[in-house]
Structure formats: C-alpha cells, structure tokens
Amino acid sequence: xxxxxxxxxxxxxxxxxxxxxxxxxxxxxxxxxxxxxxxxxxxxxxxxxxxxxxxxxxxxxxxxxxxxxxxxxxxxxxxxxxxxxxxxxxxxxxxxxxxxxxxxxxxxxxxxxxxxxxxxxxxxxxxxxxxxxxxxxxxxxxxxxxxxxxxxxxxxxxxxxxxxxxxxxxxxxxxxxxxxxxxxxxxxxxxxxxxxxxxxxxxxxxxxxxxxxxxxxxxxxxxxxxxxxxxxxxxxxxxxxxxxxxxxxxxxxxxxxxxxxxxxxxxxxxxxxxxxxxxxxxxxxxxxxxxxxxxxxxxxxxxxxxxxxxxxxxxxxxxxx
Amino acid sequence: xxxxxxxxxxxxxxxxxxxxxxxxxxxxxxxxxxxxxxxxxxxxxxxxxxxxxxxxxxxxxxxxxxxxxxxxxxxxxxxxxxxxxxxxxxxxxxxxxxxxxxxxxxxxxxxxxxxxxxxxxxxxxxxxxxxxxxxxxxxxxxxxxxxxxxxxxxxxxxxxxxxxxxxxxxxxxxxxxxxxxxxxxxxxxxxxxxxxxxxxxxxxxxxxxxxxxxxxxxxxxxxxxxxxxxxxxxxxxxxxxxxxxxxxxxxxxxxxxxxxxxxxxxxxxxxxxxxxxxxxxxxxxxxxxxxxxxxxxxxxxxxxxxxxxxxxxxxxxxxxxxxxxxxxxxxxxxxxxxxxxxxxxxxxxxxxxxxxxxxxxxxxx
Numbered sequence: 001x002x003x004x005x006x007x008x009x010x011x012x013x014x015x016x017x018x019x020x021x022x023x024x025x026x027x028x029x030x031x032x033x034x035x036x037x038x039x040x041x042x043x044x045x046x047x048x049x050x051x052x053x054x055x056x057x058x059x060x061x062x063x064x065x066x067x068x069x070x071x072x073x074x075x076x077x078x079x080x081x082x083x084x085x086x087x088x089x090x091x092x093x094x095x096x097x098x099x100x101x102x103x104x105x106x107x108x109x110x111x112x113x114x115x116x117x118x119x120x121x122x123x124x125x126x127x128x129x130x131x132x133x134x135x136x137x138x139x140x141x142x143x144x145x146x147x148x149x150x151x152x153x154x155x156x157x158x159x160x161x162x163x164x165x166x167x168x169x170x171x172x173x174x175x176x177x178x179x180x181x182x183x184x185x186x187x188x189x190x191x192x193x194x195x196x197x198x199x200x201x202x203x204x205x206x207x208x209x210x211x212x213x214x215x216x217x218x219x220x221x222x223x224x225x226x227x228x229x230x231x232x233x234x235x236x237x238x239x240x241x242x243x244x245x246x247x248x249x250x251x252x253x254x255x256x257x258x259x260x261x262x263x264x265x266x267x268x269x270x271x272x273x274x275x276x277x278x279x280x281x282x283x284x285x286x287x288x289x290x291x292x293x294x295x296x297x298x299x300x301x302x303x304x305x306x307x308x309x310x311x312x313x314x315x316x317x318x319x320x321x
Numbered sequence: 322x323x324x325x326x327x328x329x330x331x332x333x334x335x336x337x338x339x340x341x342x343x344x345x346x347x348x349x350x351x352x353x354x355x356x357x358x359x360x361x362x363x364x365x366x367x368x369x370x371x372x373x374x375x376x377x378x379x380x381x382x383x384x385x386x387x388x389x390x391x392x393x394x395x396x397x398x399x400x401x402x403x404x405x406x407x408x409x410x411x412x413x414x415x416x417x418x419x420x421x422x423x424x425x426x427x428x429x430x431x432x433x434x435x436x437x438x439x440x441x442x443x444x445x446x447x448x449x450x451x452x453x454x455x456x457x458x459x460x461x462x463x464x465x466x467x468x469x470x471x472x473x474x475x476x477x478x479x480x481x482x483x484x485x486x487x488x489x490x491x492x493x494x495x496x497x498x499x500x501x502x503x504x505x506x507x508x509x510x511x512x513x514x515x516x517x518x519x520x521x522x523x524x525x526x527x528x529x530x531x532x533x534x535x536x537x538x539x540x541x542x543x544x545x546x547x548x549x550x551x552x553x554x555x556x557x558x559x560x561x562x563x564x565x566x567x568x569x570x571x572x573x574x575x576x577x578x579x580x581x582x583x584x585x586x587x588x589x590x591x592x593x594x595x596x597x598x599x600x601x602x603x604x605x606x607x608x609x610x611x612x613x614x615x616x617x618x619x620x621x622x623x624x625x626x627x628x629x630x631x632x633x634x635x636x637x638x639x640x641x642x643x644x645x646x647x648x649x650x651x652x653x654x655x656x657x658x659x660x661x662x663x664x665x666x667x668x669x670x671x672x673x674x675x676x677x678x679x680x681x682x683x684x685x686x
Contacts, residue, residue, distance in 0.1 A: 038462070038466070078660070081665070082660065082664035082665050082668075083664065086664075086665055086666075086667040086668045087667060088663065088664035088665055088666055088667060088668075089401075089663060089664055089666075090664075091401055091403075091462050092401070092610070092614070092659060092663035092664045093660065093663070093664030093665075095403065095607070095610060095659055095663075096656050096657075096659040096660035096663065096664055097656070097660075098656075099607070099652050099653075099655055099656035099659065100653060100656035100657070100660070102649070102652050102656075103649045103650065103651070103652030103653035103654075103655070103656055104349075104649075104653055105649075106647055106649035106652075107349065107353060107646070107647055107649050107650050107653060108353070110353075110645065110646075110647045110649075111352075111353035111354065111645070114645075117647060117649070237470060240466055240467075240470065243463065243466075244463075244467065247463065284478050284482065286474040286475070286477045286478040286481075287474070287478070289474050290470060290471045290474035290475070293467040293468075293470045293471050293474075294467075294471060296463070296467050297449075297453070297459070297464055297467050297468070297471075300453065300457075300459035300460070300463060300464055300467075301453050301457050301459055302457050302458075302459070309460075
C-alpha cells in the first residue's frame with residue numbers, strides 16, 4: 001500500500017466518520033443529561049431528507065441545513081415530551097422515532113418528488129461543496145506533508161470542519177462551564193440539581209435540543225454533502241454505530257472523536273478493499289462491517305475497560321415521591 | 322383503590338392509543354393529497370374481503386404473533402428485547418439447516434424438526450446478550466441492537482460464501498426438498514369446486530403460532546417459572562429476597578424470548594419462501610415491539626394486535642398497488658402505535674384515570 005492509497009483511505013475515513021461524530025456527540029449531550037437516545041438514527045434520517053428536499057427546492061444548501069436541523073428538533077421535541085414531560089420509556093420512544101422517520105421520509109418524498117422515495121439529485125449550490133484550505137495547491141509539492149495537507153486536511157465540506165470543531169467545544173462546554181456541570185449533574189444525580197434550585201426538566205430539554213441540532217447537521221451532511229440527495233434509509237445504521245461509539249468512548253468528547261474515527265476507518269476499509277486477503281486467510285467484508293458492533297459488545301461486556309454510563313440515565317425524574 | 326378498572330386498562334387505553342394513531346395517520350394521508358376514507362376502504366377490501374387477502378393477512382399475523390410474544394415474554398422480566406429481528410434471522414438459519422441437511426420423510430416431521438431448529442438458533446442468539454446482562458450488567462437493549470447487525474453480517478457471509486445455491490448469483494440457499502414443504506391454507510381449505518386462499522402464503526404454521534400463544538399464557542400465569550419471571554419483572558430486590566435467582570430468570574426469559582422470535586422463521590422460511598433468503602425477516606422483529614405494547618404483553622392481546630398489524634401490512638400492500646400512497650405509511654402507523662402505547666402511555670392514561678376517578682366520586686357509596 002503506497003502513500004496515495006493510504007491517504008485515500010484516510011480521506012474517506014474523515015468523510016465517513018463525520019456523521020458518526022456528530023451523532024455521537026448528540027448522544028453524548030443527551031445521555032450525559034440522563035436521557036437515553038436510541039433515536040439518533042431516526043433524527044439523522046429525517047434531517048437528511050428535509051435538508052435534501054429543501055436544498056433542492058430552494059437551491060441553497062444552507063437553507064437545507066436549517067430545514068434539516070428543524071426537522072430533527074421536532075423529533076427531539078417528541079422525545080422530550082415522551083421521556084421528560086410524560087415520563088415514558090425513553091428506549092421505546094427512541095424506537096418509535098426511528099420508525100417514524102423511516103416511514104415519514106419515504107411517504108413525504110414519494111408525495112413531493114414521485115421518484116420512489118428519493119429526492120432528485122442536487123447540483124451546484126444545493127450541495128455543500130469541498131473547500132480548499134489556503135495554499136493547498138501550492139504546498140502539495142512538498143513531500144509527505146504536502147499531500148497530507150492537500151488530500152487529507154483540505155478539500156472537505158464546511159460541515160466536516162464544524163463536526164471536528166464541535167469536539168473541543170463540547171469538551172469546553174461540558175467540563176469548563178456552569179451549564180456543563182449542571183448538565184452532567186442532572187445525568188448523575190438530578191435530586192442534587194433540583195435541590196440547588198435549578199430546573200431538571202429545563203436542563204434535560206436543553207440537552208435533548210442540542211442533540212437535535214447535532215443530529216440535524218449530521219443528517220444534512222449525509223443528504224447534501226456526502227451524497228447528492230436523499231435515498232430511502234440512507235443512514236444505514238449510522239445512528240447505532242454512533243451509539244456504539246458513544247459507549248466505546250465512555251461518554252467523553254475526545255474519546256468520541258477517536259472512537260468515531262476508528263469506526264470510520266473500519267467503514268472506509270470495508271468500502272475500499274472488500275475481502276482482505278492476508279495470504280491464505282481471507283477476512284470477509286462482512287466481518288469488517290460487523291466489527292464496530294462486535295467491539296461494542298466486547299466493551300460493554302467489560303472485558304476491555306469498563307464503560308459506566310451516567311448513573312441516572314434512562315430514569316424519568318419525579319420531583320416528590 | 323385502583324384508579325381504573327382492569328378492563329379499562331386492558332382495552333380502553335390501547336384502543337384510545339390506536340384511535341390517536343389512526344387520526345394522525347389520516348392527517349398524513351390527507352396531507353399527501355389522498356382520501357383517508359378511500360384508503361381505509363381499499364385496505365379492508367384487499368385484506369379482509371377476499372379469502373386470498375385473508376391468506377396474506379394471516380401470514381403476516383403469524384410472524385407478528387411470534388415476534389410479539391418474544392417481546393412480551395422479555396417485558397414480563399422487565400427486559401426490552403429489541404433483538405427479535407436478529408434472533409429471527411438466526412432462526413431462519415436453523416430452519417434452513419434442518420430442512421436442507423436432514424432427509425425428512427414427511428412434512429409433519431419436518432415441521433417438528435424445523436420448530437426445534439428455529440427455536441434453538443433463535444435462543445442461542447439471545448443467549449450472549451442475556452448472559453452479558455445477567456453477569457456483566459451490559460444493557461440488554463444495546464447488546465441486542467448490536468446483535469441484530471452482527472446477525473445480518475453472519476447471515477450475509479454464510480449466504481454469499483457457504484450456503485448459496487450452485488451457479489446462482491442470488492444470496493439464498495437452494496430450494497428445500499419437496500417433503501419439507503408445509504401445506505398452505507389453499508391446500509388445506511380448498512374443496513374440489515371452490516379454491517380458497519388462492520396462492521396466499523398463509524400456511525400451517527399459523528396454528529403453531531396459536532399454540533405458542535397458549536404456551537406463553539400457560540408459562541407466564543400457570544407455572545412456577547412464570548411466577549418467578551413476573552416477580553423478577555415487578556421488583557428485582559423482592560425477587561432476590563424470595564430466593565429467586567436474577568441471573569437464572571434473566572437468562573431463561575431471554576432464551577424463551579429468542580426461541581419464540583426464531584420460530585417466526587418456520588412461517589417465512591419453511592412455509593413461504595421454501596429457501597433461506599437474506600431479507601427473510603422484513604422488519605417483523607421490530608413490529609413485535611408494537612404488537613407486544615399494544616397487546617399489553619398478554620397472549621390474547623398479542624394475538625389481536627398481530628391480526629391488526631397483519632391487516633395493516635396486507636392493506637398497506639394493496640394501498641401501494643392501487644394509490645400513490647407508499648407502503649411505508651404502515652411504518653408510520655407502526656411508529657405512532659409504539660409512541661402512543663409505549664412512550665406516551667401516560668399521556669393517554671392520565672385523562673382516562675381522571676375520568677374514572679370523577680365517575681367514581683359521583684357514585685354514592
């Protein structure tokens with residue numbers, strides 16, 4: 001494998017890791033606040049459709065992004081209503097949201113565009129196009145560093161850079177601000193937050209809303225940047241890989257970055273090489289595809305470091321008993 | 322004092338949720354420019370007015386009974402088994418191996434063999450998540466989701482590389498031998514003069530599903546194990562105090578749940594396709610969640626909810642055929658049912674409880 005192939009694989013790793021990273025951070029906010037969210041998949045899917053649809057109609061990828069975020073936040077609101085206001089089962093609510101998105105996107109797409117549940121292909125400004133970082137062309141002549149800068153770091157869409165910038169921002173917000181402290185506390189011990197006179201309900205709704213925004217960006221990236229339009233079920237389990245990455249990352253932002261990059265790399269390898277021949281022993285492509293899930297089960301089993309979720313996760317808060 | 326009589330809890334709450342889901346679905350149909358009344362008529366026409374329609378409705382209902390019971394049994398032990406889909410896929414593998422590699426003389430014996438095969442493989446696929454939940458405290462919901470994806474990869478690998486029919490490009494096993502083919506409703510109920518259930522896929526495994534409903538009822542409410550499962554589901558600490566082993570109950574309940582999900586493959590793989598294909602489950606494992614929630618985890622409820630979803634599925638296919646409403650509308654309805662009967666249960670329940678309390682106060686006693 002030469003440098004060029006390596007760079008190509010790493011480049012596609014970045015592209016494939018971006019939606020995972022955004023969704024993973026979305027889950028991180030929500031679960032740190034004590035709200036389990038297995039509806040990441042559905043929110044991304046909904047955002048992917050509405051961003052692509054609005055981008056097609058208006059010709060603006062940015063309006064598409066806004067529409068995607070709005071649609072994802074509607075689902076977040078449903079999740080919040082069910083799991084915070086009415087103290088329902090958060091997991092069941094997540095399952096419902098996934099199906100709602102899977103069904104609604106196709107029904108609406110068929111009604112609007114009549115192309116068998118997809119949007120027409122996006123062109124020009126309706127898509128987020130790659131941006132070249134300054135001097136990428138000029139520097140590409142420098143050995144090693146030039147191609148790395150030109151191929152790997154430069155030439156992604158703006159959403160990729162937003163996703164990567166969201167990691168340090170999330171770290172800062174959660175671990176260096178008052179809001180972050182409270183948000184984490186509400187997922188560990190909501191009674192203490194309540195005693196301090198801070199609204200548990202409010203904080204949890206804020207966390208769920210942030211998750212909605214991030215899933216919205218992730219979906220818009222899928223529909224208007226990674227691919228040129230929406231196709232049925234285009235998230236293809238990414239929401240669940242993101243969930244796996246979240247556990248893998250033990251609910252921490254920087255670990256989330258490395259976990260999603262690892263899972264992105266696995267996807268990139270599976271896409272590029274199909275079956276990997278190791279001289280007599282062939283690793284089938286299906287194994288590569290299943291690896292994120294297998295790794296997550298191993299981590300969950302506690303054989304390689306223990307993943308301890310936020311303590312109050314999944315439990316609705318009742319003010320007085 | 323009970324806030325609501327039991328019949329209201331068992332019948333009125335799910336019915337109310339269903340009405341809410343139906344109203345919202347009607348709004349969706351209106352929004353895409355079709356008439357809900359016409360759509361409903363088409364669905365009833367296609368699913369219930371001809372015997373062939375019934376043949377499809379009952380075929381789908383058979384699947385949903387198995388997966389619904391699977392979710393229900395796990396719910397009784399307060400576990401949420403989202404892995405029905407994966408367990409049913411592996412059940413399909415079990416059924417296929419039994420049908421392909423054992424020379425059965427007659428379908429009755431093959432049915433027994435396939436039942437054992439499907440149940441064993443489904444249960445085996447539930448065993449690891451169950452063990453991890455019981456012994457290592459890994460959350461069953463996450464592990465079963467992961468196992469759905471792993472199941473798909475395993476099946477994909479086996480069908481593409483190992484079990485594929487010679488000279489075929491299609492990732493599927495060869496056709497099962499003739500003696501394993503189950504009698505369909507057409508074979509069973511048609512007379513010389515009239516053909517009933519014409520080329521519909523409903524087959525004898527429908528009765529297997531009814532047996533499974535009875536089995537689950539006996540198990541949960543008439544055996545010691547069932548009592549232990551329910552106690553564990555109500556309160557883990559109380560169950561432990563009473564000497565019930567949480568580890569044992571978790572594993573056994575999940576094994577039964579996985580076996581029930583695996584049994585679905587008898588209907589789809591042996592009964593309908595007569596070979597194992599990649600997408601044999603078609604999401605039925607997930608519909609089991611809606612069915613169990615709507616059926617209030619009771620076999621009778623599951624039976625009725627499965628029939629309802631069978632009707633929706635067949636009716637949805639008819640809609641897609643005759644109108645511009647795609648089949649995915651059924652997924653929306655399914656989502657709404659899960660939302661209202663599961664997550665927003667309190668929203669539906671609270672006003673009803675208030676109503677009953679108000680009625681109660683008026684009665685002079």
